[in-house]
Amino acid sequence: MNKVVGVLDLQGAVAEHLIALRNLGVNAVSVKTAEDFVGLDGLIIPGGESTAIGRLIREQGLEDVLRTFYQEEKAIFGTCAGLILCSTDKSHVTEDLRLGFIEMEVERNGFGRQIASFETYLDFSGIDRKVEAVFIRAPYIESVGPKVKVLATVDQKIVAAEQGNVLVTAHHPELTEDYAVLTYFLEKIV
Numbered sequence: 001m002n003k004v005v006g007v008l009d010l011q012g013a014v015a016e017h018l019i020a021l022r023n024l025g026v027n028a029v030s031v032k033t034a035e036d037f038v039g040l041d042g043l044i045i046p047g048g049e050s051t052a053i054g055r056l057i058r059e060q061g062l063e064d065v066l067r068t069f070y071q072e073e074k075a076i077f078g079t080c081a082g083l084i085l086c087s088t089d090k091s092h093v094t095e096d097l098r099l100g101f102i103e104m105e106v107e108r109n110g111f112g113r114q115i116a117s118f119e120t121y122l123d124f125s126g127i128d129r130k131v132e133a134v135f136i137r138a139p140y141i142e143s144v145g146p147k148v149k150v151l152a153t154v155d156q157k158i159v160a161a162e163q164g165n166v167l168v169t170a171h172h173p174e175l176t177e178d179y180a181v182l183t184y185f186l187e188k189i190v
């Protein structure tokens with residue numbers, strides 16, 4: 001695949017995404033500055049700490065370039081903390097950054113801090129077999145707007161969705177060798 005996919009490299013599970021993408025034969029690059037967006041066909045906003053990543057996006061002056069990338073309809077994949085950052089989440093009461101790339105409200109740490117992590121097998125719309133999925137202090141999606149397609153649920157909680165060029169999952173698709181969801185994202189890059 002000759003597409004270039006960036007991984008936003010501010011905090012979180014960056015190296016794991018780069019390794020997974022390279023295992024899939026993708027030209028994967030780390031993205032730290034506005035210049036690094038030049039030539040990208042797609043971008044992954046990784047899991048980590050959404051407050052920290054949001055603060056670093058502001059500090060590094062990357063909010064505008066991210067919004068332009070979105071408006072150019074380039075493919076964007078937000079995983080876990082990246083899902084939170086992509087949400088509209090009008091209900092949140094803090095100053096935390098929300099990019100509003102996909103119309104949905106999220107519940108941060110929605111599966112509870114106590115059962116911080118779990119692994120399950122998802123039915124994922126568009127993938128014709130169960131997908132191995134690792135959740136780490138994961139959010140879930142509380143509600144979605146009319147243009148959002150729900151792709152997967154766990155206990156009736158929405159954990160994956162897409163709207164146009166934006167895909168989000170509450171799990172970490174880079175942490176297992178089941179690359180079905182990363183492949184699904186790569187297929188969105190035209």
Ligand SMILES: NC(=O)CC[C@H](N)C(=O)O
Binds near residue numbers: 048084
């Ligand atoms: N694995 C993750 O990305 C966890 C997300 C974290 N709970 C947050 O709120 O940012």
